Amino acid sequence: MGKVIETTFRVRYAETDASGVVYHAHYIVWFELGRGEWFWQQDRDYHRDVEARGLNWPVVELSSRYLAPARYGDLVTVRTWFKESKSREFTLAYEVVNAATRQKLCEGWTKHLNVDAQWHVVKIPDELRELMSG
Amino acid sequence: MGKVIETTFRVRYAETDASGVVYHAHYIVWFELGRGEWFWQQDRDYHRDVEARGLNWPVVELSSRYLAPARYGDLVTVRTWFKESKSREFTLAYEVVNAATRQKLCEGWTKHLNVDAQWHVVKIPDELRELMSG
Amino acid sequence: MGKVIETTFRVRYAETDASGVVYHAHYIVWFELGRGEWFWQQDRDYHRDVEARGLNWPVVELSSRYLAPARYGDLVTVRTWFKESKSREFTLAYEVVNAATRQKLCEGWTKHLNVDAQWHVVKIPDELRELMSG
Amino acid sequence: MGKVIETTFRVRYAETDASGVVYHAHYIVWFELGRGEWFWQQDRDYHRDVEARGLNWPVVELSSRYLAPARYGDLVTVRTWFKESKSREFTLAYEVVNAATRQKLCEGWTKHLNVDAQWHVVKIPDELRELMSG
Numbered sequence A, B, C, D: 001m002g003k004v005i006e007t008t009f010r011v012r013y014a015e016t017d018a019s020g021v022v023y024h025a026h027y028i029v030w031f032e033l034g035r036g037e038w039f040w041q042q043d044r045d046y047h048r049d050v051e052a053r054g055l056n057w058p059v060v061e062l063s064s065r066y067l068a069p070a071r072y073g074d075l076v077t078v079r080t081w082f083k084e085s086k087s088r089e090f091t092l093a094y095e096v097v098n099a100a101t102r103q104k105l106c107e108g109w110t111k112h113l114n115v116d117a118q119w120h121v122v123k124i125p126d127e128l129r130e131l132m133s134g
Helices: A025-040 A046-053 A126-133 B025-040 B046-053 B126-133 C025-040 C046-053 C126-132 D025-040 D046-053 D126-133
Strands: A005-010 A059-066 A075-085 A089-098 A104-113 B005-010 B059-066 B075-085 B089-098 B104-113 C005-010 C059-066 C075-085 C089-098 C104-113 D005-010 D059-066 D075-085 D089-098 D104-113
Touching: A005 A025, A005 D025, A025 A046, A025 A059, A025 A075, A025 A089, A025 A104, A025 C025, A046 A126, A075 A126, B005 B025, B025 B046, B025 B059, B025 B075, B025 B089, B025 B104, B025 D025, B046 B126, B075 B126, C005 C025, C025 C046, C025 C059, C025 C075, C025 C089, C025 C104, C046 C126, C075 C126, D005 D025, D025 D046, D025 D059, D025 D075, D025 D089, D025 D104, D046 D126, D075 D126
Parallel strands: none
Antiparallel strands: A005 A075, A059 A104, A059 C059, A075 A089, A089 A104, B005 B075, B059 B104, B059 D059, B075 B089, B089 B104, C005 C075, C059 C104, C075 C089, C089 C104, D005 D075, D059 D104, D075 D089, D089 D104
């Protein structure tokens, strides 16, 4: 398990649904937030270091498990870490916790392929490999 | 007022919020849905006829007024029509009604600029002008 | 595998992202659309038959796999079916296909718990069990 | 013009669209973020101080004007302030700026009604009035 990167923010009203709690798909967006921070806090930027060199890291598989609800205004923390990689794909893992109580709300992972501008699967460049050594 | 184009769909659970009704920003997305249909039902396609020729019609101003709430599962209809244009901008108007009761839920408009690939404001091509004659 | 329920709609511009294709989390919303139609086309309604009797079917686990991208304006079809159930939980499965080419874009499932107003896990009422016999 | 409350965050990939920049409706969500902060930074909480006493402040009208695009990863700041109020409604104003360059990206306002649990328009309680004195 690589370095764990944390980011904390408040739940938006837009993220709740009529059941009174956060709609499940927004946690998948929060995983992306965690992923962005995992880049930035390691001095990388997805746009500059991946997209701008003609690559793309689309999500090809994801999984999430919901343990407790989040509500409007709650401070939540997303914890993100590198889980595993092959030459052309890698997996990040996530945990969402209530920042005040540290109760775990959700856990999951996303698997990404490294594709070029023609959307062909290619090797992850060595310079980006270090990101994954943790 | 040009031809009125209608499109009808069900409210998604994802579109509701903790107050039990549809979150206000989703009506702005519904305006976009109406706008897409306004193209399609006039045998045009925003991607093929605007984007693919290097143009873009970004929203530069919008306004909406909320009259009654929509709830999960409601069938709603968006009514869209051309309102006015200048050489380089145009305005579409929208009404969202409950499809069952015809009660008006929301009304608004969006103003669009015609920009080129460098995001410079340019004249709307003549071939696209007809769309606006209603 | 139960009855397969289909629903077809156009991709919204709001559902695309800067990579030019549909953002992955929106497929999770489309699963919910499929789930709603699975109810409606079996003459049931989630709000009337579940929420209005004090129950809730939160998603407790989900998985999805992405096979090909969808783009703005594409007609896509979500196919939904009952997969399995225990006394207090059940799983629905989904497939998203391009409606024109029938190419599979995404597949996945959601597992739901049956909870009461106090968010306690309880038995699924018999009247709702039939839904799951397919 | 009341006290200006600021909040700063990074643009999510989920908030961009196929034109490469932030989709216009997300700025309306950002206004809501600014509104939440306007509460919190004045030691109030929309849920605790409004909803929990049986009130609701639905948006009844909104307007926004777009001046420049935001992109994935940009740090943006929402500035929020009280604009005006009557006995049963009030208006907040917003400005979204690029946090690095201070370039203005968007400006707008939202008008809210004070409604009770039956969705009847009622007077804003005196205790909440102070919020609006700035």
